[in-house]
Amino acid sequence: MSDVTLEKVLELAKQLSLEEQAMLIKRLNIDTTRRGSITLAEIEAEQARRVAAGEFDNVESLYGKYARPGLDLSFEDIEAAIHEHN
DSSP, rough: SSOHHHHHHHHHHHTOHHHHHHHHHHHHTTTTSSSTTOOOHHHHHHHHHHTTTTTTTTOOOOTTTTTOTTTOOHHHHHHHHHHTTO
């Protein structure tokens, strides 16, 4: 019988970087039969990997940017404003 247990694997996985954890999740998913579905844990791991990689640094928040009473913007105006900063 093997000395490897799920608990040991989980403890070792915690020592991996977020990017390595995301890669581990992807590799394990290759061997599963539930292809096409995604779990909350996978979403959270991918988001954490992207944050750690700096993908969300210097991103302008749109929170409240267009929240002004009486402001009348078309879809095209909003799209132009979003793409103006990219």
